[in-house]
Amino acid sequence: MTMTYEERLQKLAVQKEQLVVMTAENRAAIRNLPKVLGSRFIDFGITEQTMIGAAAGLALRGRIPVVHALATFLTMRAFEFIRTDVGIGKLPVKLVGGAPGFLSEANGPTHQAIEDVSIMRGIPGMNVFCPADLDELVAGLQQIVDDSSPWYIRYIATPSAVRHYDQFTIGKAEVLGDGLDVALITYGLMTKETWRAKEILELNGFSVRFINMRTLKPADELAILNAAKECSLLVTVEDHFLTGGLYSIIGEIFLKHKVMADVLPIALKHQWFTPALLQDVLFNEGFTGEQISLKVMLRLQMAKHVHEELSHRRHTESIL
Amino acid sequence: MTQQQIIELELRSLRVREHIIRMSTDGGCFIGASLSCADILVYLYSSVLRVTPATVNDDQRDYLLLSKGHDVPALYGTFAEMGFIEPSRLANHLKTHDSIYWHPNRNIPGVEFHSGSLGHLLSVGIGIAMDIKMRGGRNRVFVVMGDGELNEGSVWEGLLVASAYRLDNLVIIVDRNEFQANIRTEELIPLESVDKKFKAFGCWVKRINGHDFEQLESAFSHLPFTADRPNVVIADTIRGRGLPSIERRADRWFVNFTHNEVEMLLDELHGAQESDLTSETLMVR
Numbered sequence: 042m043t044m045t046y047e048e049r050l051q052k053l054a055v056q057k058e059q060l061v062v063m064t065a066e067n068r069a070a071i072r073n074l075p076k077v078l079g080s081r082f083i084d085f086g087i088t089e090q091t092m093i094g095a096a097a098g099l100a101l102r103g104r105i106p107v108v109h110a111l112a113t114f115l116t117m118r119a120f121e122f123i124r125t126d127v128g129i130g131k132l133p134v135k136l137v138g139g140a141p142g143f144l145s146e147a148n149g150p151t152h153q154a155i156e157d158v159s160i161m162r163g164i165p166g167m168n169v170f171c172p173a174d175l176d177e178l179v180a181g182l183q184q185i186v187d188d189s190s191p192w193y194i195r196y197i198a199t200p201s202a203v204r205h206y207d208q209f210t211i212g213k214a215e216v217l218g219d220g221l222d223v224a225l226i227t228y229g230l231m232t233k234e235t236w237r238a239k240e241i242l243e244l245n246g247f248s249v250r251f252i253n254m255r256t257l258k259p260a261d262e263l264a265i266l267n268a269a270k271e272c273s274l275l276v277t278v279e280d281h282f283l284t285g286g287l288y289s290i291i292g293e294i295f296l297k298h299k300v301m302a303d304v305l306p307i308a309l310k311h312q313w314f315t316p317a318l319l320q321d322v323l324f325n326e327g328f329t330g331e332q333i334s335l336k337v338m339l340r341l342q343m344a345k346h347v348h349e350e351l352s353h354r355r356h357t358e359s360i361l
Numbered sequence: 362m363t364q365q366q367i368i369e370l371e372l373r374s375l376r377v378r379e380h381i382i383r384m385s386t387d388g389g390c391f392i393g394a395s396l397s398c399a400d401i402l403v404y405l406y407s408s409v410l411r412v413t414p415a416t417v418n419d420d421q422r423d424y425l426l427l428s429k430g431h432d433v434p435a436l437y438g439t440f441a442e443m444g445f446i447e448p449s450r451l452a453n454h455l456k457t458h459d460s461i462y463w464h465p466n467r468n469i470p471g472v473e474f475h476s477g478s479l480g481h482l483l484s485v486g487i488g489i490a491m492d493i494k495m496r497g498g499r500n501r502v503f504v505v506m507g508d509g510e511l512n513e514g515s516v517w518e519g520l521l522v523a524s525a526y527r528l529d530n531l532v533i534i535v536d537r538n539e540f541q542a543n544i545r546t547e548e549l550i551p552l553e554s555v556d557k558k559f560k561a562f563g564c565w566v567k568r569i570n571g572h573d574f575e576q577l578e579s580a581f582s583h584l585p586f587t588a589d590r591p592n593v594v595i596a597d598t599i600r601g602r603g604l605p606s607i608e609r610r611a612d613r614w615f616v617n618f619t620h621n622e623v624e625m626l627l628d629e630l631h632g633a634q635e636s637d638l639t640s641e642t643l644m645v646r
Contacts, residue, residue, distance in 0.1 A: 086522065094488065094519070096488060097485050098484070101489060
């Protein structure tokens with residue numbers, strides 16, 4: 042049984058006297074910490090801007106603030122404070138965004154953090170950790186806290202999405218399988234459904250490579266470049282807008298290394314998702330494992346069809 | 362405070378104002394706001410703050426955060442007079458080989474944090490004050506804010522938190538020069554009664570003339586003003602103080618004067634007649 046996020050954070054706080062836990066009255070994941078940490082637990086009420094500015098002040102005094110709020114309000118209400126105080130200050134503040142992406146479920150668009158990766162990674166020096174599940178969040182937390190950079194963490198507490206074999210390392214993706222037909226590339230919540238898609242694709246005879254990015258900044262360029270070189274199709278799956286997330290990151294890597302590949306993005310294409318319970322959101326938006334696998338197969342069949350058509354045409358032309 | 366001490370402070374302020382005037386050419390600076398808070402900064406660094414050029418990194422030092430930021434020529438002028446930086450360094454104003462630009466930054470010894478975006482450093486000061494409390498420290502955190510800056514919601518958010526956490530080691534000084542950028546505060550977003558607003562947010566408030574060293578002395582002589590409450594000093598000031606040709610002029614917010622105008626202004630500072638200025642504010646918000 043994995044320890045909870047709260048237990049892991051508590052253990053780190055006990056080891057590290059510099060660690061302070063802050064929240065904008067979002068205590069769900071850290072409800073037992075006030076009595077353990079005393080004055081090192083600071084609840085700011087619903088004042089995201091003040092909380093971020095104060096986190097910068099605490100960091101100036103040598104503290105490592107681990108800051109909690111809902112992902113939308115943390116990254117957007119307080120964006121300029123993050124960029125100006127934490128970012129320009131290069132301060133080791135760790136921002137934990139709750140209910141990111143589809144996890145906001147039925148709250149509606151006000152609560153949908155689906156541009157958070159884009160805006161956080163746009164801040165110089167800010168890194169981005171998107172754990173697939175509780176196991177990965179707990180496994181990565183110490184490295185994130187020990188790192189001298191500011192970090193944005195897409196919080197997740199769901200049980201194991203996949204069986205993790207690789208140890209967590211900042212900037213290193215978890216690559217499972219060495220399939221050549223398609224590389225499924227994902228992060229965070231979508232890891233679980235994408236893994237299901239991998240299983241379905243394999244049942245249908247495709248050879249699949251599975252890449253869980255873990256940290257989107259720094260991103261594992263080598264894992265992406267190898268997939269581009271070796272696989273016929275790359276698929277990005279993310280509960281994030283198409284702009285600025287994983288699909289954009291891969292595009293940036295390709296431009297940097299002068300690489301081109303066939304990429305199918307599965308992302309939110311510039312519209313808010315219809316609010317509902319998680320399973321219904323996944324289905325309604327086309328993000329279940331089954332739907333992902335169908336989209337991929339359709340694309341692979343199309344590619345195969347085009348390929349056959351072309352070779353047929355070439356064959357016909359050579360006869361004529 | 363003795364007459365001799367007052368004269369020394371006034372002379373120091375005069376030299377700081379000379380530095381500010383010299384920074385108002387070859388690109389210019391926010392001269393009006395710098396002149397309004399010069400006496401406050403000179404007084405704090407001379408008589409209140411437990412920080413010296415030798416202790417700018419000391420854990421026990423007092424912190425001063427210049428939240429409005431664009432009045433930084435007054436801070437750098439004070440730093441030059443108090444030995445934090447070489448006075449000759451001010452000649453690097455706006456030069457790429459140094460870091461003396463229109464807003465503060467930590468490349469200058471004595472600057473605790475960068476600013477420029479209004480309404481930030483109260484919250485940063487709250488974090489510093491919280492850490493000092495956690496460690497049982499005795500140092501104080503001074504946050505200098507502009508009155509136009511009080512438009513920002515984050516200021517009032519911060520006051521709620523500062524009061525909730527009883528940060529009596531936090532001292533907020535409002536440079537009440539009665540101007541936003543180009544418009545009088547009372548004509549655009551009225552603030553009065555500003556002292557009552559701070560009181561209503563749980564602070565202990567004093568209101569003084571921010572150019573009168575005896576009043577500054579009486580305001581800051583006992584800190585905290587009372588236990589468990591943030592301290593607030595509303596310092597009524599005059600934007601452009603010391604230069605009648607600039608005082609209370611909406612069109613002299615940010616000015617890039619000619620060298621000739623700078624010479625006239627230096628004379629004006631020392632009692633000559635009002636300068637015949639043609640340069641006006643370059644920035645209109």
